Amino acid sequence: MRRSPKDQEGAHRKLSRRALLLGGMQLGLVGALAARMRYLQIDQADQFRLLAEENRINIRLLAPARGEIFDRNGRVLAHNSPSYRIIIVPEDAGDVEQVIGKLSELIPLPPEDIERARTEIRRGRPFLPITLADQLNWEDISKVAVNAPALPGITPEVGLTRIYPQLDDFAHVVGYVGPVSDYDLSKLEAPDPILRIPRFQIGKVGFEAKREDILRGTAGAKRIEVNAGGRVMRELDRKEGQAGADMQLAVDTELQNYAQARLGKESAAVVVMDCENGDLRAIASAPSFDPNQFVRGISVADYRMLTDDPYRPLANKTVQGTYPPGSTFKMVTSLAALEEGLIGPEDTVYCPGHLEVSGRRFHCWKRAGHGHVDLNTSLKQSCDVYYYDLAIKVGIDKISAMANRLGLGVRHDLPMSAVASGLAPNRDWKSRVKGQEWLVGDTVNASIGQGFMLASPLQLAVMTARLATGRDLSPRLIKSIDGIEQPSGAGESLGLNENNLRMVRRGMYSVSNDRRGTGYRSRIIAEGMRMGGKSGTSQVRNITAAERAAGVIRNKDLPWERRDHALYVCFAPFDDPKFAVSVIVEHGGGGSSVAAPIARDVMLQALYDGTPPLEAYPKGDRKRIKAQQDRLARERAKRAENPDSDRA
Structure with a gap:
């Protein structure tokens, strides 16, 4: 039975309202999705970029140069000198023992250093660098560099270490530095992250320890790209730290x-x-x-020689x-x-x-x-x-x-x-x-x-x-x-x-x-x-x-x-x-x-x-004093000729 025009018009109006309602709902949903996408892609872009970078970028601290110490006339009492060391990356080395054996034929490797390195290799990941030898001279580093093709996974590096050119004359005044120990960290409530840098040196005794806060400086940082396994791929950028303050003492x-x-x-x-x-x-x-x-x-x-000496050096x-x-x-x-x-x-x-x-x-x-x-x-x-x-x-x-x-x-x-x-x-x-x-x-x-x-x-x-x-x-x-x-x-x-x-x-x-x-x-x-x-x-x-x-x-x-x-x-x-x-x-x-x-x-x-x-x-002392002055002059001259006591 045919529907009357009036019925058809009513049905059309109902259909139009439903279509409009459905279309409005769809348009609203699309608009909400668009707004959410804009919020995530534009307003929150920096946050999500950071989250993404944290999965592939690490920030590592850079040790600052330690402040140097001088006497009242500008003579050096403690300064920083390039320190050459040899590191090994186990996964690049392949047969680690074989590589260490070849290296020991080129430069002296103390048994205790080798054993320490083996322990660190067993504990760490295979792509992490391990220090094999430290405080090397340029001749040893040259030998390693020349034989690099035969030493896979071995890399020479340069850092800074502390040198005391006056030797024993200022030992009790200036003191000395040494690597951060677990005991050093246990004494601090909130240790500075820089203290966890491997082999980072801090003052142990004397002036070095008492003015550690000023001599240490502040750490720098570098951003490095790593893969999902944590392996370093490349360095993106770096900001050097601020060196410690230079100190001039009143001593002559x-x-x-x-x-x-x-x-x-x-x-x-x-x-x-x-x-x-x-x-x-x-x-x-x-x-x-x-x-x-x-x-x-x-x-x-x-x-033991120092601690057993009754004169207590x-x-x-x-x-x-x-x-x-x-x-x-x-x-x-x-x-x-x-x-x-x-x-x-x-x-x-x-x-x-x-x-x-x-x-x-x-x-x-x-x-x-x-x-x-x-x-x-x-x-x-x-x-x-x-x-x-x-x-x-x-x-x-x-x-x-x-x-x-x-x-x-x-x-x-x-x-x-x-x-x-x-x-x-x-x-x-x-x-x-x-x-x-x-x-x-x-x-x-x-x-x-x-x-x-x-x-x-x-x-x-x-x-x-x-x-x-x-x-x-x-x-x-x-x-x-x-x-x-x-x-x-x-x-x-x-x-x-x-x-x-x-x-x-x-x-x-x-x-x-x-x-x-x-x-x-x-x-x-x-x-x-x-x-x-x-x-x-x-x-x-x-x-x-x-x-x-x-x-x-x-x-x-x-x-x-x-x-x-x-x-x-x-x-x-x-x-x-x-x-x-x-x-x-x-x-x-x-x-x-x-x-x-x-x-x-x-x-x-x-x-x-x-x-x-x-x-x-007094006249009676002059012969003895002259002999004393000559002896001390000879000792100073002999010491000055020794390159290990360079008093720059």
């Missing part, structure tokens, strides 16, 4: 070389401090060691070692009494050779005694009884406070390893640390730098410089960083009575220049360069009453480790102090006979900025 290489050589084979230390700004011109500890051995990787045998005696200061402490006791107004320059104490205190006899070094002595004579002849009597009047708390004021018992902030605080004890210290009451006998012992009293050679140099200038001088090791001058250690006035300081200095002058002074034999006779000084001999053993009755055993008749320490402190020129020097010779015996000549010789070397004329020495 020539003076340091001389001080180290002058100490010779003794177990000893010497510190030279500038009285104007606190600069440490020399800070030498003997015996020493070659820090380059540690950079290259020291052998077990060599390391690894210890920095200048700042780490603390010793009873002995009679070099007497200036502290006398100044404490002077500041309290308890003595005057003419006041005397009678010395019969001992003093009875609380039923105990405290002896003077001179068994027969010194008779009546005043302040000047007590310093000149180092009378112990004078200071026993003085200390009882002053009290330990005032003595300890004066010691702190002069730089003893205080840790000086230097970028060196194990800087010791020493000890200037008082009543509170003994109660807190020992749980005991302070005794008057403790005060008597402390008055002459014995008992609990301890000081380092650095602290004794600071004490001497402060006595010489009356200023709060502080030791300075860093002169400049990247050419920027660092704060001076000149300091302000200590606030001490100048007349009291003058009396103490006059006593030190008598020690060195009066015929009866303990340091007279080691005086300076050059006009305008006379020095003030003080000797010290500190006991390391108790002398029994029976031994005193029979006669005290001489130091030379005792085993080395039971002999007294020898000390000497001095400043010069007396009228215009430029340098303060402290010397300690472990178990050396008498300070005046052993330490004083070293201090005088080093002082003259500093004053003349080089080899002094023989006329500066």
Whole structure:
């Protein structure tokens, strides 16, 4: 039956509405897809490009050049030198053992290095490079390069390693670097990613370790393309890192070389401090060691030799070692009494050779005694009884406070390893640390730098410089960083009575220049360069009453480790102090006979900025000094000819 036109028109309208609805829905879907595609392809293009690149591009860190270290005159103390090494890629080598065998015929490969490489090959992926040999010379690298066709998978590489051209002269000051160890990483909460670069070197001890943050620099980066398995295909680009800062120290290489050589084979230390700004011109500890051995990787045998040596070459005696200061402490006791107004320059104490205190006899070094002595004579002849009597009047708390004021018992902030605080004890210290009451006998012992009293050679140099200038001088090791001058250690006035300081200095002058002074034999006779000084001999053993009755055993008749320490402190020129020097010779015996000549010789070397004329020495010393100067000159010349000690 035919539908009427009216019905047909109604059906057409329904169809049109459905078509429009369906078409609209399709158009909306297409529009949504188009919008999504635009969002993904345009708005999110960078993010998805990054995600794609992360699947094929790796970013690897580049080690920066370490900052170099110089002395005050620009002489190199630590620099970076090209380091040649041989790497192997196991999958390119094929038969790894065969390739290693061929390589060992060309260059020396230590068995321990080969075994280490084998371990790394077993643990790692076959396409990762492994270091076979490091610290090679150009001749070895040339041999490998010439024979490259016969050594598949072998590649010579060049990097940077640390070199210390001054060898053992600055080992205790500068220190050394070494590869990052698991122990190094364990000490850090959030290790810098750069520390995980294979064989990356960081400071281990000394200045290298203490200023690691400035010397290290910041890492660079390179982008490399890798395949799905992680194999490197090519390098896309790189950004070099920022080198560490160059550091200039206050030390003088020539003076340091001389001080180290002058100490010779003794177990000893010497510190030279500038009285104007606190600069440490020399800070030498003997015996020493070659820090380059540690950079290259020291052998077990060599390391055992250092650790088993009774003279302790690894210890920095200048700042780490603390010793009873002995009679070099007497200036502290006398100044404490002077500041309290308890003595005057003419006041005397009678010395019969001992003093009875609380039923105990405290002896003077001179068994027969010194008779009546005043302040000047007590310093000149180092009378112990004078200071026993003085200390009882002053009290330990005032003595300890004066010691702190002069730089003893205080840790000086230097970028060196194990800087010791020493000890200037008082009543509170003994109660807190020992749980005991302070005794008057403790005060008597402390008055002459014995008992609990301890000081380092650095602290004794600071004490001497402060006595010489009356200023709060502080030791300075860093002169400049990247050419920027660092704060001076000149300091302000200590606030001490100048007349009291003058009396103490006059006593030190008598020690060195009066015929009866303990340091007279080691005086300076050059006009305008006379020095003030003080000797010290500190006991390391108790002398029994029976031994005193029979006669005290001489130091030379005792085993080395039971002999007294020898000390000497001095400043010069007396009228215009430029340098303060402290010397300690472990178990050396008498300070005046052993330490004083070293201090005088080093002082003259500093004053003349080089080899002094023989006329500066007493006539009786000149023949010995000339022989010493000739010997040291030959040693320096021989060392300069050695290419391993190039002092560019």
